[in-house]
Amino acid sequence: MKEAMRRPLGSNSLVSLFTLGSMRAASSQEAMYSVVKEAFQAGINHLETAPTYGPAESFLGSSIKRLEQEGMKPEGGWVITSKILPGAEIKEGQRQIKKILARLGKSKIDNLAVHGLNLQEHLNWAINGDGAELFKWAKQENMVNQIGFSSHGKTSLIKEALSSHFFQFCSLHLHLFDQERLPIAREALREGIGVMAISPADKGGRLYEPSQTLLNDCEPFHPLELAYRFLLAEGITTLTVGASKPSDLNLVKRLINSANPLNPLExxxxxxxxxxxxxxxxxxxxxxxxxxxxxxxxxxxxxxxxxxxxxxxxxxxxxxxxxxxxxxxxxxxxxxxxxxxxxxxxxxxxxxxxxxxxxxxxxxxxxxxxxxxxxxxxx
Ligand code: SF4
Ligand code: SF4
Known part of the structure; x- marks a missing residue:
């Protein structure tokens, strides 16, 4: 396994510069196992999943177990983030969290995020409504360490969520080609809130299959390499990468410790x-x-x-x-x-x-x- 840097995600987790997103490896148990194994070998210790990613959580749980039996476990263990859609009543939310843990084969996960805090009513649910009660319960029951959110919503809503001081981490659209949310990400980082960039490869512009023009414009770098480096140099805590096969992590393996400031050529x-x-x-x-x-x-x-x-x-x-x-x-x-x-x-x-x-x-x-x-x- 590679020696890999860790950065604090919020107050409780130390995570690698890249996070393995599990949605694209959910085609089979074997695909998930081979991708998680490759992630481990690349130095990744942070796994991101959600109940809405089909069988991803169960495949992830089985893969972790098998890898641990084979002696492959990151130092300090895997850091796992799963998510819950906003809006559930308390009993239903409790049922959902118990199911997440059961599928992952864990009694506790590090991070639980509101999945898609996109509307004002989602934020109200999370900080003043049933969501707030649910998260309090999950922490008291020692099922999760910290609470965060992912958002595809307006920048003003994200700002409001961050300034509520309710969340310890967030997942945002932060991209080389879409820098609108970068100032609020910087502010969040200054306040000790962990920041994940949502799939810079895919949501950042399908940069894994760039046009010839973009390839030429980015010479001598690949556009995806430049996009990753831009965010890492900005200090974004961790970047999610969705892999469907081990070779999708080749670039990540090369950049796993590349957090230094942009060099003059970049x-x-x-x-x-x-x-x-x-x-x-x-x-x-x-x-x-x-x-x-x-x-x-x-x-x-x-x-x-x-x-x-x-x-x-x-x-x-x-x-x-x-x-x-x-x-x-x-x-x-x-x-x-x-x-x-x-x-x-x-x-x-x-x-x-x-x-x-x-x-x-x-x-x-x-x-x-x-x-x-x-x-x-x-x-
Ligand atoms: S012209 Fe401008 S303001 Fe009027 S409908 Fe079109 S976009 Fe809206
Ligand atoms: S530059 Fe773009 S965003 Fe600004 S006012 Fe004109 S159309 Fe709107």
Whole structure:
């Protein structure tokens, strides 16, 4: 096993720079075993799972047991994070937590997170409602050490959750190509709250299958390597990586201790990426300032134009299409309205400091990205 760095995730866990997400290895018990074994050999000690990942928890529990019988166990043991969807009444929540532990074959796990704290009512449930009672009970019963949340929600909601001082860790969308939440992640880290980045490889732009243009723009690095390094150098506690086979962890093995600040070449390439994207977008670059909001028809203008930025500026077309075509199909996990909700009223136009022709750009975004609807891939 590799000697690997650990960082504190909240107040109770010391975790590796990468966390193995278990959703993509849930195809079979053997697939899970081989991926967890590879993770162990790479120096990973933190496993992330959820009841909604099909049989992942049971496969994970059996794999850990088998590896331990074979003498493979990280120093200090595995750190496990599982999640619970918000909204359950206390009795139901207690039943769910007991089932999580039973599937994992544990009497206790380190971390329990609210899975998808995406709406105000989810936060209310967790800190003032049945969720708060449930978490108190789980700690008193010595079933979990600390409580956190994952969120795909608005930045303002995440800020409110973090400032409640109720949570010891969080899982957020933090990406090289989407840095909106980076300031709140930095603030959380300063306050001792552990921060996990949700799948920089997949949710960060499907960076495992980049376009030739992006590959060229990132030379001499692979885009995924640059994305990982950017977050690690920022001090993000741990990055989740979803592997379906051992070789998916090859890059992680190389970067398992790469927490040093960005070197001059990395900085230069990141700057180059940005300026190339700005050049390609020209006067259509949306700077994501959100000053165009609110739209009387609730069009999520910045989010839609962010996808346009990604598709045109960075050639992340497949990713942008996947996200665009999920709109309205993923409940509270993603936006509800796409560009077709724009009624061309023009209200947003005087508010945009970049003088973007917003309705035209929205129409162009729709034409470029609309596709046959895709299935939701997480939750
Ligand atoms: S022009 Fe379209 S996006 Fe702008 S405010 Fe009107 S409906 Fe909303
Ligand atoms: S005001 Fe203009 S630049 Fe700012 S987010 Fe809206 S469209 Fe983009």
């Amino acid at each position: 900085n230069e390439v990141i700057e180059r990426l940005k300026s190339k994207a700005e050049k390609r977008l020209g006067e259509n670059l949306c700077k994501q300032c959100k000053k165009c909001l609110p739209c009387p028809n609730n069009v999520p203008i910045p989010e839609l134009l962010r996808l346009h930025n990604l598709a045109v500026g960075y050639e992340l077309v497949t990713f942008a299409k996947e996200r665009y075509n999920l709109i309205g199909r993923a409940g509270h996990w993603w936006e509800q309205l796409n560009s077709t909700a724009c009624k061309k009223c023009g209200d947003c136009l005087p508010r945009c400091p970049e003088h973007l022709s917003i309705p035209d750009l929205l129409e162009e975004t729709h034409k470029q990205l609309v596709d046959s609807p895709k299935r939701r891939l997480w939750g």
